[in-house]
Amino acid sequence: MTYQQLFEFIKAQKSYLCVGLDTDITKIPSHLFVEKDPIFEFNKQIIDATAQFCVAYKPNTAFYEANGAMGWASLEKTIEYLNSNYPNHFTIADAKRGDIGNTSAMYAKAFFENMNFDSITVAPYMGKDSVAPFLGFKDKWVILLAFTSNTGSQDFEELVLKNEVKKLYENVLETSQNWADENNMMYVVGATKAESFKEIRKMVPLHFLLVPGVGAQGGSLEEVSKFGMNKTCGLLVNSSRGIIYASGEKDFAIQAAKEAQKIQSEMAKYLELYL
Amino acid sequence: MTYQQLFEFIKAQKSYLCVGLDTDITKIPSHLFVEKDPIFEFNKQIIDATAQFCVAYKPNTAFYEANGAMGWASLEKTIEYLNSNYPNHFTIADAKRGDIGNTSAMYAKAFFENMNFDSITVAPYMGKDSVAPFLGFKDKWVILLAFTSNTGSQDFEELVLKNEVKKLYENVLETSQNWADENNMMYVVGATKAESFKEIRKMVPLHFLLVPGVGAQGGSLEEVSKFGMNKTCGLLVNSSRGIIYASGEKDFAIQAAKEAQKIQSEMAKYLELYL
Numbered sequence: 001m002t003y004q005q006l007f008e009f010i011k012a013q014k015s016y017l018c019v020g021l022d023t024d025i026t027k028i029p030s031h032l033f034v035e036k037d038p039i040f041e042f043n044k045q046i047i048d049a050t051a052q053f054c055v056a057y058k059p060n061t062a063f064y065e066a067n068g069a070m071g072w073a074s075l076e077k078t079i080e081y082l083n084s085n086y087p088n089h090f091t092i093a094d095a096k097r098g099d100i101g102n103t104s105a106m107y108a109k110a111f112f113e114n115m116n117f118d119s120i121t122v123a124p125y126m127g128k129d130s131v132a133p134f135l136g137f138k139d140k141w142v143i144l145l146a147f148t149s150n151t152g153s154q155d156f157e158e159l160v161l162k163n164e165v166k167k168l169y170e171n172v173l174e175t176s177q178n179w180a181d182e183n184n185m186m187y188v189v190g191a192t193k194a195e196s197f198k199e200i201r202k203m204v205p206l207h208f209l210l211v212p213g214v215g216a217q218g219g220s221l222e223e224v225s226k227f228g229m230n231k232t233c234g235l236l237v238n239s240s241r242g243i244i245y246a247s248g249e250k251d252f253a254i255q256a257a258k259e260a261q262k263i264q265s266e267m268a269k270y271l272e273l274y275l
Numbered sequence: 276m277t278y279q280q281l282f283e284f285i286k287a288q289k290s291y292l293c294v295g296l297d298t299d300i301t302k303i304p305s306h307l308f309v310e311k312d313p314i315f316e317f318n319k320q321i322i323d324a325t326a327q328f329c330v331a332y333k334p335n336t337a338f339y340e341a342n343g344a345m346g347w348a349s350l351e352k353t354i355e356y357l358n359s360n361y362p363n364h365f366t367i368a369d370a371k372r373g374d375i376g377n378t379s380a381m382y383a384k385a386f387f388e389n390m391n392f393d394s395i396t397v398a399p400y401m402g403k404d405s406v407a408p409f410l411g412f413k414d415k416w417v418i419l420l421a422f423t424s425n426t427g428s429q430d431f432e433e434l435v436l437k438n439e440v441k442k443l444y445e446n447v448l449e450t451s452q453n454w455a456d457e458n459n460m461m462y463v464v465g466a467t468k469a470e471s472f473k474e475i476r477k478m479v480p481l482h483f484l485l486v487p488g489v490g491a492q493g494g495s496l497e498e499v500s501k502f503g504m505n506k507t508c509g510l511l512v513n514s515s516r517g518i519i520y521a522s523g524e525k526d527f528a529i530q531a532a533k534e535a536q537k538i539q540s541e542m543a544k545y546l547e548l549y550l
Contacts, residue, residue, distance in 0.1 A: 152402025
């Protein structure tokens with residue numbers, strides 16, 4: 001998917017919501033256990049119910065790996081279902097990968113060639129050659145961890161570098177712009193860091209930001225939108241638990257749709273205000 | 276596995292070799308394709324041929340994920356085979372994971388509970404709460420990325436922090452010692468950084484270091500051993516491609532054993548010299 005296609009879809013949907021598919025076998029409704037693949041069945045129903053309110057889906061690989069090879073098959077079926085039925089939705093493998101070149105190339109094969117995800121989240125710690133193998137695919141995206149939503153972000157991401165006023169994550173934002181531009185790189189910036197969005201936007205005015213941390217983690221959608229939105233929206237705001245576990249009963253998909261719609265309505269308002 | 280058990284096994288084997296199972300479907304001998312699971316069959320024969328010369332095995336998850344759910348099944352069979360037949364060998368899931376707490380907990384479930392790996396490599400970028408979920412398992416280990424073997428290590432790992440002479444990776448070494456001690460944490464330090472081992476040993480005198488980069492990446496086993504070894508050896512030196520692809524023919528396991536034995540003989544010498 002291209003930058004422009006993503007922007008057009010955001011305008012059409014009046015939404016920049018990403019639904020996080022952190023599907024936990026211990027949290028899905030019990031009536032699904034008659035299905036051959038309860039995880040996939042859950043995802044399928046969540047996707048069908050929420051697709052009109054969002055522009056992206058983000059399966060979190062940890063939750064699939066926790067079920068072993070069967071879990072990996074659920075992930076493959078989920079992305080195949082998305083690509084076949086919702087080709088306009090942007091897909092994110094939330095995998096936080098990153099390793100030496102020949103290994104990152106294998107991860108790129110797994111997520112881009114085999115599963116045909118639009119994008120993958122990548123950890124920057126190991127530097128350029130650990131990220132580069134993901135950048136060689138047409139219309140595929142790297143979403144690089146910059147300033148994450150968790151408390152541990154203060155341990156290293158916020159460290160200030162010598163002879164600079166810049167923090168490590170700001171250095172990540174700056175340096176990585178030599179590797180790729182806004183057409184194939186995005187950044188993860190946590191919603192719990194809303195006050196930082198102004199400064200971050202000075203450094204990366206055009207890039208899309210993937211923003212986790214609204215909902216269960218306490219970030220404010222209003223502040224993120226106010227300080228983070230640019231002329232092409234430039235935001236994909238993720239909600240996982242708040243949507244997919246809105247109900248643990250048979251009505252889980254209906255309740256998920258309601259939660260997604262609630263966020264989408266708010267987003268439509270912010271798109272009018274700030275775009 | 277405990278620190279002491281690992282040290283005893285190193286003395287018994289006269290080796291601190293870790294064999295990296297970066298098993299690439301495009302590189303294994305063609306006669307294995309009659310097997311139901313060629314990747315597992317390759318690993319099984321490599322393991323049987325090299326076990327007497329090494330103390331650890333390190334499957335690299337990228338190479339299994341590149342084959343999808345089938346690849347994940349090959350990984351599961353490989354670790355099951357190791358745990359059943361070589362329970363004294365230390366096992367490392369080279370996965371470079373790390374995410375917010377509830378996600379890291381799912382990765383810990385996948386690698387420690389389900390597959391029963393002894394250890395997992397973890398990226399430090401997201402800080403303490405992204406690492407902590409891996410530390411709650413008895414006799415299981417986190418192997419934290421510190422100073423990696425690739426050229427990209429200069430992009431962020433070597434950045435010098437404000438008001439300090441310390442680089443980011445040195446800060447990772449220092450800060451993470453508040454999270455765990457040498458009994459459940461190790462560090463990745465690349466063999467291509469042999470000149471750094473002296474300084475690193477001042478910061479982490481007791482910890483085991485997992486050292487990739489000998490062989491294909493050009494690091495020197497002699498220098499790593501000379502500058503990196505401590506009183507309990509404290510080193511696990513990895514070789515992947517140099518061993519497992521020593522031959523691409525039917526004799527691949529025999530040639531792998533020869534390469535492993537060559538390294539083990541050198542290691543036996545260094546253990547006499549430097550331990």
